[in-house]
Amino acid sequence: MQEFLQQVINGIAWGGVYALIALGYTMVYGVLRLINFAHGDVYMFGAFMAFYASMWIGPRVTGVGGVVLVILFAILASVALGVVIERFAYRPVRHHPRLTALITAIGVSLLLENGGQQVFGADPQPFPSLFGSAEPIQIGGLIIVRSIVYILVCTTALLLLLQYIVMYTRFGKAMRAISQDPTAAALMGINIDNVITATFALGSALAAAAGLLVASYNPQIDPYMGLLPGLKAFAAAVVGGIGSIPGAVIGGLVLGLAEVFVGASAYGDWREAIAFALLIVILLVKPSGLLGTGIVEKV
């Protein structure tokens, strides 16, 4: 039982991370109908920015202030990257066939990975322990690593914040309007370009946060670290129903739990394939995802 609860907590923590990344995919898909392949690389970029920031800020500002500065810098840098990608790569192909945009996204992803390999170096870098390496927390008989606790707390806070932004602010309303019907939204006076840029900014911030949290749990960062988590988080977004924000969270949690339990079972080696198996099953059974709504095709 204890073992089981331990795994559930790990699964929820990983699920939360997948959910944070999946949200970026799902929001961009909602407004642009584009699979932003480069999103996983923004997550990598966030981790690297935190790495460089902590090398520079660490010796100068100590204590909590330093950590906050590092996190802020990493998030802002990733937001800037997301906005630049949207402005210079995706906006010019927005009205082209969707395949063109998809291939552009793949190109941007390759550029970030290979550019990262040249600029940051191909070898894994040791990520600094931002939150300190305190003792694991004990609750009853459960032993929970500190960084898992941070992941759980931060993810929950960010998800609540996102829920507030999307449901209760003007920007959130505009975003939802665009994902329903971009033309009608534009006719109602919504500045589509600005909302799309802001959506990328929001998604990139969440990805950077996920990158930071994962890097502080598993302190090895390299330019390709975003590739597989990105693909898996995308799978999670599809499983939950792409375009649906609660769907991304549910998809992330399902994936996180499935991975942890398969990893602990006798078929542990197949852990890496779970995300894609889930993806294929859901695409065959209910292509619109757990929470997605079906699309009526007009002939």
Next chain:
Amino acid sequence: MKSAAAHTIHTMISWLLKAVWIAGTILVLLALQPLLQSGAIIDPYWFRILLLMGINVTLAVSLNLINGFCGQFSIAHAGFMAVGAYTSSYFTLHALYTPVRNLSFAQQATWMIGALLVGAVTAGIAGFIVGIPSLRLRGDYLAIATLGFGEIIRVAILNIEEVGGASGLSDIPPLSSFFWIWLIALMTIALSRNLLVSSHGRAVLAVREDEIAAEALGVPTTKYKVIVFAFSSALAGMAGVLAAHLDLSIYPSSFTFLRSIEIIVMVILGGLGSTTGAVLGAALVTLLPEGLRYVPAFTVRGYVVEMQAWRMVIYSLLLIVLMLTRPRGLLGGMEWSWHGLSRIGGRWFRGRPSDRNLPPEEQGEGDLL
């Protein structure tokens, strides 16, 4: 009056011509093999590039069948290549008892054909199995499903101890050669071109242009999609066989998502839906890193920059710039043709019949020459 006899004679002559063409190609390739391998014309380094180019041509032309002609979007080509490479290597490693050095040409040819068949059949079956469920999906969803299958194939190979897991298979018999690689490449090009001018090819194009309209006109769209997918996978499997028996060792890490993307880059670079374009794209993508080798290293603020190391960065920039400026690839769906060649006076000729039926925005600007 045109008699049946005249018709028969006509058919016989055309068959004879085809036979002459095929025999001629085989003879030319056989003659070129020792000539090129001796190093008299090109050094061994460039000879190897030529071999890799042949494999890439097979991969790109076969992927173009499904992504270009059938209008589907598959990101699993490396997975099918892996299936072909692994099954055929397993077959030759375990079935070939004769010491490899002493094989006569006939023996080598027999084993090579056997390995190619094993690779093509297993990869084709894999394509069939993957195709049946995933081709119900469209566009983005299909791309993602094939990506998932490609990754599953890789993880599966990684977990099968029989084929070496992460350490891969080695000591594969060196059966592959210039002759086989380019024979398969030319065969793929010929099959691709012949498919397009057949009635089946027109059905495949109809699926690309408008699936619903094609279905309404009686084209069994699912059947054609699955057939083309399995066929394309079988060809990719053959490329895998050739690559495995050329490099003599294979690893699961050579068949990742990134390898699939590389093949997609070849097809897109040349122009989706053009066999000529796929060949051109494969050649360019193979040659690009070699070309960069000749760009001298320079220094930026104390850092030595070698262009060779930046080749992947240049690929990706190329891909983005291409999509932003010329989304239909270098050739934009145009094909090489002798007919066009005869008009070399500089006039762009009207589109070929198969091309003219496309909606205006999809039409090529005419023949290549």
